[in-house]
Amino acid sequence: MTQLLRLLQAEFIRTLILRWRYPLELLTGLTVMYLIFLGLFLGARSLVGETTGFELSLSGFIVSYLMWFFAISAISRLTYSIEVESSQGVLEQIFLNYPRYLLLQYVRGFVDFIEGLVFIAALLGLIILTTHRMLTMDWASAGPVALVVILTVVGLQGFGFFFGGLALLFKRIGQVGGVLQFGFFLLAYLPVERMSVVGQQLLYCLPLTQGIRLLKIALVDGRPIFASANLGMLAGLAANSACYILLGSAFFLLCEKKAKIDGRLGQY
Amino acid sequence: MSDSTVTTSAPAFELSRLSKTFYPLIPWHRHRAVTAVSELTLNVPRGIVFSLLGPNGAGKTTTIKLLAGLILPTQGSISFFDEKGRLLARRPRIGAVLEGSRNVYWRLSPMENLYYFGEINGIPRSEIRRQAKELLSMFDLADKANSSVQTLSRGMQQKVAIALALLGDPDLLLLDEPTLGLDVESARLIKRRLRHLVEERGKTIVLTTHQMELAATVADRIGIMQEGRLIAEDKLSNLISFFRKQDYEVEMPRASWKEVRPAASALSFDEEECDEEDCVRVTFHLEDTNDFYRLMTHLKEQGAPLRSIRQVTPTLEDVFIEITRRYRTNATDTAQAQGGEVK
Structure with missing residues (x-):
């Protein structure tokens, strides 16, 4: 446990140093995400007009956008860090110093999530300033909302491990990440509730969709997540995320072993 | 080392x-x-x-x-x-x-x-x-x-x-x-x-x-x-x-070497210019110590004024090249004996 805390501290410090030393990267990321949102927001408003419908769906639009950020962050972080670290030879150094690489990636995922929350807070501030729309949330729903966000991100991280494993073997799979970002964008905005039962079931098997649905219940409709009507959905989200993290981790471990058999850790 | x-x-x-x-x-x-x-x-x-x-x-x-x-x-x-x-x-x-x-x-x-x-x-x-x-x-x-x-x-x-x-x-x-x-x-x-x-x-x-x-x-x-x-x-x-040979490097004036050379032709040697002017460096590749004594006697009889003489010690590079060369030769021989092709 002490070693895990030291690992966590080391990763936090490394992240803080890099963000402090290279602030432009962070600012660029924030600006790009904000500009994308602005483009979507203005585009949607010009299409729909300042109608009541637009006003009603704006909160849902914001929730989907914020969760999309978590999705692309969870999926691209691991593949990007493997690509960069293998090109610098650091990947092999890490395996020498800390052979339980998967555990290190869990820790990094957690650090990335905390960093993402800070980023999201800044992005949300900018979005509120632009749209003059506040997301409704009382203190009582803060806990359930946090739980849903965490469960969704765990599932996304698990999904990211599939691509992390492939990155260990093939290194340059950044283009796949780009396609996935687009795919998750569609997923975040799909009106799943209006689809057929089969379509709904299929889409709810993917990461992100169930989390967004529950968050909209709390943040857009203002209804409690822990209400008996929603508990089944919450259990479904938990099971879905558990499946993704377990299967993703198992696949990642298989790829790690294959990379060691094929001597691919140091290749880039 | x-x-x-x-x-x-x-x-x-x-x-x-x-x-x-x-x-x-x-x-x-x-x-x-x-x-x-x-x-x-x-x-x-x-x-x-x-x-x-x-x-x-x-x-x-x-x-x-x-x-x-x-x-x-x-x-x-x-x-x-x-x-x-x-x-x-x-x-x-x-x-x-x-x-x-x-x-x-x-x-x-x-x-x-x-x-x-x-x-x-x-x-x-x-x-x-x-x-x-x-x-x-x-x-x-x-x-x-x-x-x-x-x-x-x-x-x-x-x-x-x-x-x-x-x-x-x-x-x-x-x-x-x-x-x-x-x-x-x-x-x-x-x-x-x-x-x-x-x-x-x-x-x-x-x-x-x-x-x-x-x-x-x-x-x-x-x-x-x-x-x-x-x-x-x-x-x-x-x-x-293991790879040390009976190689001796002798440096002498060019004129002396001209006199010695015909008599030394029975031995295996390489010759090259010295760094100094009018000087030749000859490396004799001898079979054994007796050959060395014969060479010395011969040089003494000719009255050749030697500038330097030393036994050539192989460097690690020489050893490396020799070992890898022998390995390649053995591999080629084995492959040929088996009627195969050497890659």
């Missing part, structure tokens, strides 16, 4: 019939498999510098990575031992610098790299602090401790990587081309530090290099690999003795 170094006979590690074949990912390309290491058996004692030499693709880097656990073997085993010669159940702490990479975070400073890797390695914080200072000053990096690694010269980056490999006081150090691309001064410093680590701190170092001079200067034992096989392994002095 340090033949005089006293080494313990306790093994640091043992490779037993270690083989590594790399298969392509695509199953129907399995015929393109490459055997990088083949049936490698080796016992390296503690407290020495063991240098692995070999042409490109000989299997040196694969051997280093197999030792480090970064590649899994196809066959065979690797055993590590403690200072009392007891078999270890797990791989001990290993420090490594791997080929062509600096193996450190370029955006962090040397000090931050040492702290980060020390933390994830579970080294006590007070030890990280103490060792980081010591290692940075050992490699003359104290004044660059807080500069980003990417702003340092290649030599400095290499020194950071070696300092990092030494963090946590590992018993075994694996260095793949540690002085590649370094200037003379940096390479010399690293050589001194490596000898210090072995002689004063009892570390075991496995070093691969193409620089014969580096191996000859720091290694206690030399292993020569070719096509994944260990084709020679011994102390440098033994390898040199």
